Amino acid sequence: MTxxxxxxxxxxxxGAKRExxxxxxxxxxxxxxxxxxxxxxxxxxxxAKFDMLVDIAGIDYLTYPNHEGPRFAVxxxxxxxxxxxxxxRLKVLVGEDSLKVPTISDLYANAxxxxxxxxxxxxxxFEGHPDLRRLLNHVEFVGHPxxxxxxxxxxxxxSTNDYLLPTLEKRLEELGYRVLQRSKEVEPNDNxxxxxxxxx
Amino acid sequence: xxxxxEKPNIITTSLDFLVNWGRTNSLWPFPYGTACCAIEFxxxxxGRYDLSRIGSEYVRFTPRQSDVLLVAGTITYKxxxxxxxxxxxxxxxxxxxAMGACxxxxxxxxxxxxVPGIDHIIPVDVYIGGCPSRPEAFFDAMFxxxxxxxxxxFMKQRAEQxxxxxxxxxxxxxxxxxxxxxxxxxxxxxxxDFVVEKEQNLVKKAQFWKE
Amino acid sequence: xxxxxxxxxxxNLMPLNVGPSHPATHGCLRFMAAMDGETIVxxxxxxxxxxxxxxxxxxxxxxxxxxxxxxxxxxxxxIMNNIxxxxxxxxxxxxxxxxxxxxxxxIVNELSRINDHFVCVAAAFQDLGGTxxxxxxxxxxxxxxxxxxxxxxxxxxNSFARIGGLYRDSYEGFEQDVLAALDSTEKALxxxxxxxxxxxIFLDRTVGIGKISAERAISYGWTGPCLRASGVASDLRxxxxxxxxxxxxxxxxxxxxxxCNDRLQVRLAEIEESVKIVxxxxxxxxxxxxxxxxxxxxxxxxxLAYQDMEGLIGRFKSVYEGIRVPEGEYYCGSECANGxxxxxxxxxxxxxxxxxxxxxxxxxxxxxxHELVEGGQLADSMAVLSGLNIIAGELDR
Numbered sequence: 014m015t016x017x018x019x020x021x022x023x024x025x026x027x028g029a030k031r032e033x034x035x036x037x038x039x040x041x042x043x044x045x046x047x048x049x050x051x052x053x054x055x056x057x058x059x060x061a062k063f064d065m066l067v068d069i070a071g072i073d074y075l076t077y078p079n080h081e082g083p084r085f086a087v088x089x090x091x092x093x094x095x096x097x098x099x100x101x102r103l104k105v106l107v108g109e110d111s112l113k114v115p116t117i118s119d120l121y122a123n124a125x126x127x128x129x130x131x132x133x134x135x136x137x138x139f140e141g142h143p144d145l146r147r148l149l150n151h152v153e154f155v156g157h158p159x160x161x162x163x164x165x166x167x168x169x170x171x172s173t174n175d176y177l178l179p180t181l182e183k184r185l186e187e188l189g190y191r192v193l194q195r196s197k198e199v200e201p202n203d204n205x206x207x208x209x210x211x212x213x
Numbered sequence: 214x215x216x217x218x219e220k221p222n223i224i225t226t227s228l229d230f231l232v233n234w235g236r237t238n239s240l241w242p243f244p245y246g247t248a249c250c251a252i253e254f255x256x257x258x259x260g261r262y263d264l265s266r267i268g269s270e271y272v273r274f275t276p277r278q279s280d281v282l283l284v285a286g287t288i289t290y291k292x293x294x295x296x297x298x299x300x301x302x303x304x305x306x307x308x309x310x311a312m313g314a315c316x317x318x319x320x321x322x323x324x325x326x327x328v329p330g331i332d333h334i335i336p337v338d339v340y341i342g343g344c345p346s347r348p349e350a351f352f353d354a355m356f357x358x359x360x361x362x363x364x365x366x367f368m369k370q371r372a373e374q375x376x377x378x379x380x381x382x383x384x385x386x387x388x389x390x391x392x393x394x395x396x397x398x399x400x401x402x403x404x405x406d407f408v409v410e411k412e413q414n415l416v417k418k419a420q421f422w423k424e
Numbered sequence: 425x426x427x428x429x430x431x432x433x434x435x436n437l438m439p440l441n442v443g444p445s446h447p448a449t450h451g452c453l454r455f456m457a458a459m460d461g462e463t464i465v466x467x468x469x470x471x472x473x474x475x476x477x478x479x480x481x482x483x484x485x486x487x488x489x490x491x492x493x494x495x496x497x498x499x500x501x502x503i504m505n506n507i508x509x510x511x512x513x514x515x516x517x518x519x520x521x522x523x524x525x526x527x528x529x530x531i532v533n534e535l536s537r538i539n540d541h542f543v544c545v546a547a548a549f550q551d552l553g554g555t556x557x558x559x560x561x562x563x564x565x566x567x568x569x570x571x572x573x574x575x576x577x578x579x580x581x582n583s584f585a586r587i588g589g590l591y592r593d594s595y596e597g598f599e600q601d602v603l604a605a606l607d608s609t610e611k612a613l614x615x616x617x618x619x620x621x622x623x624x625i626f627l628d629r630t631v632g633i634g635k636i637s638a639e640r641a642i643s644y645g646w647t648g649p650c651l652r653a654s655g656v657a658s659d660l661r662x663x664x665x666x667x668x669x670x671x672x673x674x675x676x677x678x679x680x681x682x683x684c685n686d687r688l689q690v691r692l693a694e695i696e697e698s699v700k701i702v703x704x705x706x707x708x709x710x711x712x713x714x715x716x717x718x719x720x721x722x723x724x725x726x727x728l729a730y731q732d733m734e735g736l737i738g739r740f741k742s743v744y745e746g747i748r749v750p751e752g753e754y755y756c757g758s759e760c761a762n763g764x765x766x767x768x769x770x771x772x773x774x775x776x777x778x779x780x781x782x783x784x785x786x787x788x789x790x791x792x793x794h795e796l797v798e799g800g801q802l803a804d805s806m807a808v809l810s811g812l813n814i815i816a817g818e819l820d821r
Binding site for chain 1: 425426427428429430434435437439441454456457458465466467468470471472475477479480481483484515516640642643644645647656658660662663664750751752753754755757764766768770772773774778779781783787788791792794798820821
Binding site: 149150151158163164165166167168169170171172173174175 | 290
């Protein structure tokens with residue numbers, strides 16, 4: 014099954030539109046409401062099984078010339094692992110007012126970190142994500158650096174190291190354990206804060 | 214005593230020489246390698262360049278047993294508190310080498326997330342340029358550091374520490390003395406008043422009995 | 425921390441933080457494990473300690489200025505990243521490269537792969553406590569570094585590829601140097617196999633450790649040697665051939681168990697395949713130009729700038745304004761040492777990249793780390809980590 018045929022299916026079932034900017038491959042623009050169903054269809058429903066989520070990329074169209082429509086976009090790349098490698102991309106346009114996209118982390122295991130990264134860099138919220146935290150920037154970071162209106166040299170100091178214990182407790186609960194008593198980890202010391210950081 | 218300790222003599226210089234000889238020839242590095250420079254440091258360790266020629270082959274991964282903190286790679290704001298803590302955990306004497314452009318100045322990552330040089334966080338003894346630094350440059354830095362250590366005087370450092378302590382003791386003694394004197398003056402004045410009062414009383418009593 | 429397990433039994437677990445400054449986590453990885461004695465019950469990872477803002481920095485320069493930044497993604501095989509990026513941009517232009525460039529790119533690609541796999545295997549041995557194989561693996565690596573030095577002027581971060589060609593042609597005596605490096609590679613492989621194959625300690629520590637099934641690995645988006653170790657014969661050089669990879673005689677190496685030992689053995693076997701490819705490619709190396717002749721894409725030769733007006737204008741415009749990549753969005757993935765390195769490129773038709781998103785192969789592999797180590801011993805986690813070959817530069821970008 015070629016990418017063109019997949020696109021025809023997507024167009025018929027989910028009202029997908031062809032992205033004219035992608036002149037080299039197949040990119041289908043779907044609305045956020047149909048995204049989860051469309052991805053489910055790609056993964057299991059279609060004849061060609063798109064069993065690998067290759068990448069999720071956020072895009073900010075703030076300074077893009079002659080751009081009309083919502084400011085942000087999230088672009089998903091899928092491919093088939095079986096020999097004739099077929100690639101297809103899905104794109105969801107996200108307005109500045111809503112900033113919400115349904116999560117697909119229940120379908121693909123690696124979507125979890127990819128979505129966290131897009132949330133970190135662009136501030137797009139993935140609804141239903143189990144643990145939407147920053148991935149690359151530190152916890153005290155304010156703003157979303159890959160937005161076009163974030164100045165590249167605006168530096169932000171971190172005062173002290175991150176605190177992973179709550180995440181660990183969450184993971185334990187996922188595995189079926191029940192935390193009765195929290196461990197007494199040393200709380201961050203006021204003297205350790207770096208100069209220039211928010212808390213110092 | 215302070216003056217005596219400052220002056221070099223045959224004992225102190227010989228001791229200096231001995232201590233510096235030991236320190237220069239067994240600099241145990243702590244490779245704080247984060248990025249590309251750490252791979253070049255790995256090349257420095259193995260056969261072709263052989264770091265053990267200058268007595269530094271014993272790479273320690275614990276700050277408490279190492280002398281040189283070798284920061285090889287970019288330090289981000291997320292990494293910065295950890296680097297500072299590692300530096301603070303190292304025992305004196307300790308030296309820091311900033312290896313590569315990123316550790317020296319942030320390199321070409323002039324960005325929201327990279328620290329523009331580790332000297333914003335910790336003091337640095339030797340800087341090495343290059344992106345990444347070549348093993349030869351790293352050796353050059355080690356030799357520079359060895360020269361620097363040879364110029365250091367262990368006795369002088371001790372003397373300075375002792376001098377500081379002596380001055381502190383002197384200042385405290387002077388303060389205590391001043392306090393004591395003030396207190397004594399007060400007491401004497403009180404006593405004087407008391408004596409004068411007593412005398413007056415006596416005079417009054419004497420006058421009364423006379424009358 | 426005191427927890428209740430599924431059977432209602434009370435357990436006293438100890439939270440243990442490993443990294444980021446830990447010899448086996450290569451400076452930038454961190455995980456926290458809940459330990460029951462020596463066994464890891466649960467583990468969570470944290471990354472971002474080497475987040476250098478690649479994607480923000482590249483938006484400020486021209487398209488050619490991205491090449492040095494790509495060097496520092498996977499710094500163990502820098503040239504491969506250059507080529508992957510340049511290939512993506514060239515595909516947007518739709519240009520065909522000269523024959524010699526293709527063959528040269530194949531040679532440097534495969535030599536970089538050898539380099540990268542040697543670092544991985546050497547570091548894995550070092551983390552497990554074996555210093556000798558570390559020395560064995562670095563000997564041929566240093567020879568390849570010498571070739572890089574002669575060819576590109578740099579040891580590690582080479583910036584050799586250019587959009588529409590190469591930085592320069594190979595030097596005289598390149599073939600002999602490569603052949604000598606291949607010979608010492610084969611010798612080192614023999615030595616490494618002698619250290620590894622029947623080494624009881626090594627096998628006890630790696631066989632059956634950190635197993636992952638093919639389905640789970642695909643769901644995590646694993647690519648490259650780690651996926652192939654789980655038994656999936658997926659290699660972009662065969663599946664989406666570029667630079668005539670399909671015409672060379674070589675095999676895709678596939679593991680059976682998907683454990684730590686398989687991941688290292690697959691890497692060693694891939695070095696052998698790369699040696700085969702390079703030997704064939706050297707025979708195909710015919711004289712010819714290495715740059716395409718199009719001043720809008722590849723800057724004209726330096727000589728031309730002094731001789732004719734067109735060359736001068738082309739050079740000036742290419743340096744001052746940068747090349748203008750056609751407007752649009754494109755994803756292109758290449759098979760790099762760790763797996764599929766992809767670039768999602770958004771161009772607005774100007775001289776500067778609008779957005780470049782890197783798809784790092786390491787990110788997906790490290791995302792699965794907790795599944796590999798949970799239930800195992802703490803010491804096994806180090807074997808697993810070094811077998812995955814996580815390069816922080818491309819993990820955090």
